Amino acid sequence: MAVALILLLVAIGSVLFHIYSPWWWTPIATNWEYIDHTINITFWITGFVFVAVIAFMAYCVLRFHHKEGRRADYNPENKRLEWWLSVGTGIGVAAMLAPGLVVWHQFVTVPADATEIEVMGQQWQWSFRLPGKDGRLGTSDVRNISTDNPMGLNRDDPHAQDDVVIENGDLHLQLGKPVKVLLRSVDVLHDFYVPEFRAKMDMVPGMVTYFWIKPIRTGTFDVLCAELCGAAHYQMRAKVIIDEEREYHAWLEQQKTFAELSPGNAVVKATYQSGGK
Amino acid sequence: MVDVPYDGITGIPPAEVPEVELYHPKSWWTRYVFSQDAKVIAIQYSLTASAIGLVALVLSWLMRLQLGFPGTFSFIDANQYLQFITMHGMIMVIYLLTALFLGGFGNYLIPLMVGARDMVFPYVNMLSYWIYLLAVLVLASTFFVPGGPTGAGWTLYPPQAILSGTPGQDWGIILMMSSLILFIIGFTMGGLNYVVTVLQARTRGMTLMRLPLTVWGIFTATVMALLAFPALFVASVMLLLDRLLGTSFFMPSLVEMGTLSKYGGGSPLLFQHLFWFFGHPEVYIVALPAFGIVSDLISTHARKNIFGYRMMVWAIVAIGALSFIVWAHHMYVSGMFPQFGYFFATTTLIIAIPTAIKVYNWVLTLWRGDIHLRVPMLFALGFIITFVNGGLTGLFLGNVVVDVPLSDTMFVVAHFHMVMGVAPIMVVLGAIYHWYPKVTGRMLNDVLGKFHFWVTFLGAYLIFFPMHYLGLLGVPRRYFELGDTSFIPPSAHSLNAFISVVALTVGFSQMVFLFNLAWSLFKGEASGGNPWQATTLEWQTPETPPGHGNWGKELPVVYRWAYDYSVPGAAEDFIPQNQPPRATQLVQGAAS
Numbered sequence: 001m002a003v004a005l006i007l008l009l010v011a012i013g014s015v016l017f018h019i020y021s022p023w024w025w026t027p028i029a030t031n032w033e034y035i036d037h038t039i040n041i042t043f044w045i046t047g048f049v050f051v052a053v054i055a056f057m058a059y060c061v062l063r064f065h066h067k068e069g070r071r072a073d074y075n076p077e078n079k080r081l082e083w084w085l086s087v088g089t090g091i092g093v094a095a096m097l098a099p100g101l102v103v104w105h106q107f108v109t110v111p112a113d114a115t116e117i118e119v120m121g122q123q124w125q126w127s128f129r130l131p132g133k134d135g136r137l138g139t140s141d142v143r144n145i146s147t148d149n150p151m152g153l154n155r156d157d158p159h160a161q162d163d164v165v166i167e168n169g170d171l172h173l174q175l176g177k178p179v180k181v182l183l184r185s186v187d188v189l190h191d192f193y194v195p196e197f198r199a200k201m202d203m204v205p206g207m208v209t210y211f212w213i214k215p216i217r218t219g220t221f222d223v224l225c226a227e228l229c230g231a232a233h234y235q236m237r238a239k240v241i242i243d244e245e246r247e248y249h250a251w252l253e254q255q256k257t258f259a260e261l262s263p264g265n266a267v268v269k270a271t272y273q274s275g276g277k
Numbered sequence: 278m279v280d281v282p283y284d285g286i287t288g289i290p291p292a293e294v295p296e297v298e299l300y301h302p303k304s305w306w307t308r309y310v311f312s313q314d315a316k317v318i319a320i321q322y323s324l325t326a327s328a329i330g331l332v333a334l335v336l337s338w339l340m341r342l343q344l345g346f347p348g349t350f351s352f353i354d355a356n357q358y359l360q361f362i363t364m365h366g367m368i369m370v371i372y373l374l375t376a377l378f379l380g381g382f383g384n385y386l387i388p389l390m391v392g393a394r395d396m397v398f399p400y401v402n403m404l405s406y407w408i409y410l411l412a413v414l415v416l417a418s419t420f421f422v423p424g425g426p427t428g429a430g431w432t433l434y435p436p437q438a439i440l441s442g443t444p445g446q447d448w449g450i451i452l453m454m455s456s457l458i459l460f461i462i463g464f465t466m467g468g469l470n471y472v473v474t475v476l477q478a479r480t481r482g483m484t485l486m487r488l489p490l491t492v493w494g495i496f497t498a499t500v501m502a503l504l505a506f507p508a509l510f511v512a513s514v515m516l517l518l519d520r521l522l523g524t525s526f527f528m529p530s531l532v533e534m535g536t537l538s539k540y541g542g543g544s545p546l547l548f549q550h551l552f553w554f555f556g557h558p559e560v561y562i563v564a565l566p567a568f569g570i571v572s573d574l575i576s577t578h579a580r581k582n583i584f585g586y587r588m589m590v591w592a593i594v595a596i597g598a599l600s601f602i603v604w605a606h607h608m609y610v611s612g613m614f615p616q617f618g619y620f621f622a623t624t625t626l627i628i629a630i631p632t633a634i635k636v637y638n639w640v641l642t643l644w645r646g647d648i649h650l651r652v653p654m655l656f657a658l659g660f661i662i663t664f665v666n667g668g669l670t671g672l673f674l675g676n677v678v679v680d681v682p683l684s685d686t687m688f689v690v691a692h693f694h695m696v697m698g699v700a701p702i703m704v705v706l707g708a709i710y711h712w713y714p715k716v717t718g719r720m721l722n723d724v725l726g727k728f729h730f731w732v733t734f735l736g737a738y739l740i741f742f743p744m745h746y747l748g749l750l751g752v753p754r755r756y757f758e759l760g761d762t763s764f765i766p767p768s769a770h771s772l773n774a775f776i777s778v779v780a781l782t783v784g785f786s787q788m789v790f791l792f793n794l795a796w797s798l799f800k801g802e803a804s805g806g807n808p809w810q811a812t813t814l815e816w817q818t819p820e821t822p823p824g825h826g827n828w829g830k831e832l833p834v835v836y837r838w839a840y841d842y843s844v845p846g847a848a849e850d851f852i853p854q855n856q857p858p859r860a861t862q863l864v865q866g867a868a869s
Contacts, residue, residue, distance in 0.1 A: 077586065
């Protein structure tokens with residue numbers, strides 16, 4: 001029976017495609033392999049249900065398609081069967097939900113030793129900020145934004161002065177060091193998206209959102225914007241580089257602090273370096 | 278005849294109120310244009326929705342041309358691409374599917390299936406259509422205004438929806454909001470009609486638990502829509518005020534194109550909550566009528582009662598109720614309070630249980646049936662496959678932490694197209710093949726119908742099944758071009774090109790369907806009143822197509838549920854709902 005066969009082929013073809021297609025998730029670069037495991041559990045359970053339902057349906061079409069003289073059963077309901085199917089479904093759902101919620105708990109529980117860094121989105125570029133020697137990020141406000149203070153840092157906040165500000169550059173992270181990525185936008189929604197990180201979160205003007213990761217392998221990764229942010233959404237790119245400790249510090253040395261980038265302070269600093277001559 | 282709980286003989290009470298005289302048209306204009314007959318209004322709704330739906334289809338071709346062959350078509354730029362996706366999404370979800378299921382199928386089938394002469398408020402019903410038409414015209418006009426339609430994405434998230442970095446910021450967004458407001462006003466008029474008609478205008482003997490599942494699906498969806506659309510209504514009004522009067526409901530202090538804007542103090546997340554408080558029920562506003570209709574298609578063409586009718590009714594009601602407490606699963610990565618994730622993931626996955634029950638009961642209806650593989654049944658089978666596929670991928674996206682990597686990727690696009698695009702459209706098409714004979718008195722061509730089914734079903738599956746894997750890879754949605762991105766291999770671009778070719782093929786194959794609709798209207802085989810030998814009341818009308826007032830002199834009286842197929846001992850394999858029980862049964866019924 002051609003129809004039954006085609007229905008079955010759809011199910012088998014889908015499974016084969018899943019196994020043999022070259023398109024699969026990117027090699028992970030953070031601690032969130034738990035998320036990948038949860039996806040795998042979900043694939044097993046849903047894959048089983050998918051094949052079972054379609055195979056059953058194909059069998060019915062094959063076995064019970066109309067022939068001269070066939071008459072259907074009269075069978076309004078079967079409480080027992082319906083009950084067992086509901087319970088079975090409930091167990092399957094729980095088997096996916098339980099690990100999902102456990103991993104979500106990890107996802108929203110930031111470890112105490114995570115360093116806070118900041119990513120700021122604006123149409124259509126990324127800026128990054130790392131805490132300076134004091135280990136704290138200074139406060140910021142969208143109303144402080146000007147051409148020489150594009151991230152809107154608070155000039156009166158001593159913690160802001162030593163913050164490392166990266167405009168139009170790439171972000172570097174140190175291998176093995178957990179970071180809490182604080183996310184901020186100055187105009188519209190954006191979303192800091194690095195596929196290899198698995199974690200992502202929208203950036204919302206007027207609030208600070210976050211996620212946390214622990215980088216587990218070195219490499220250079222594309223940063224994309226994952227929340228529609230206007231005409232050049234698709235061009236809002238940057239790179240994030242995960243370094244070994246030594247390379248990371250070598251890179252960090254070359255970065256400028258907020259104080260160094262501020263024009264007024266720059267004069268003071270130049271005077272200081274030249275010995276006041 | 279075996280003793281069946283649904284078929285118990287109950288005394289049918291006399292009508293409580295006398296019949297109200299119908300409005301009778303006096304001229305061609307009031308008969309066919311400003312008609313108050315639900316059947317004419319249904320056809321007006323369906324034609325208008327299909328017309329604007331064709332616009333959405335063409336937009337999808339343009340999107341696929343760009344995605345499959347980036348840089349090839351110079352007439353599509355990044356702004357237009359965003360306008361295409363926005364208008365495609367909005368038209369398909371609201372102006373096509375919602376209008377077609379409720380305004381089209383609802384208007385045609387509710388009065389006929391419950392045994393009423395018309396909707397209870399025919400004049401308001403007529404207004405409903407004309408306001409809907411106005412909403413569609415306002416929406417379509419955005420293609421011709423300066424700046425074009427809005428390109429904010431169908432979700433219209435502020436702040437970007439009303440800021441200058443987004444195409445269509447000057448006229449497009451204002452007209453979009455106005456059109457939505459009109460649509461909701463029009464829908465509310467129709468929706469109140471459907472609800473009151475189902476509750477108050479059922480014929481004698483038509484108890485709620487004898488209603489066909491089609492009516493249950495449309496009825497529940499309408500109640501949901503009446504509760505959900507107001508959230509979109511207020512969100513639209515507030516966004517319009519933010520855009521026109523400079524209020525800041527959704528707008529915090531922000532920088533617009535390098536300068537500090539006048540806005541301050543509002544919350545972009547508030548809009549998202551309002552939008553999805555409407556938006557999630559909206560998924561089921563489209564799905565529940567499809568669930569109901571497909572149940573009746575399967576039962577009729579498998580010549581077997583729907584399995585577990587009562588469970589099916591409760592599943593529809595449970596899904597409808599639960600769908601109001603899951604909306605924030607669209608917002609797991611929105612930056613909302615993270616602890617919400619536990620609650621919304623749990624409620625979302627619980628919906629899988631009543632939904633799965635429906636799927637089991639559909640396939641169990643096939644078990645030991647007498648399956649006629651006619652075109653409506655083929656579409657029903659296609660629906661089950663695509664719906665199961667799309668429903669199962671929903672378990673990925675509903676499970677909060679799994680959603681984190683997959684949200685905003687092509688996985689989401691594939692998922693929602695499968696579950697609320699392809700699956701309901703399978704039902705729409707199956708339902709058209711099923712009820713076209715009642716509406717026109719003629720059959721649609723079977724060969725063309727089968728060709729149409731196979732190309733549409735297999736094509737749609739080939740489009741959207743592989744697309745999930747692009748999303749798994751990490752390909753983001755709403756991207757004009759993927760550009761030079763290290764994690765996207767060349768093979769992914771080839772897959773995109775493949776998808777585009779299939780999409781164009783499936784799109785063009787719909788022309789075969791349109792041809793069939795037009796050709797069969799004049800040349801189709803005469804169908805008679807009940808070509809599928811179905812039990813429900815709409816097939817028992819004295820005339821086909823049903824005349825004004827549907828039932829001639831006497832309203833039908835209902836003696837049984839809608840699914841008396843292949844009843845043991847009965848001469849035929851179906852017993853219409855209005856067929857009285859035999860005298861012997863009456864005696865048994867009185868004795869028990």
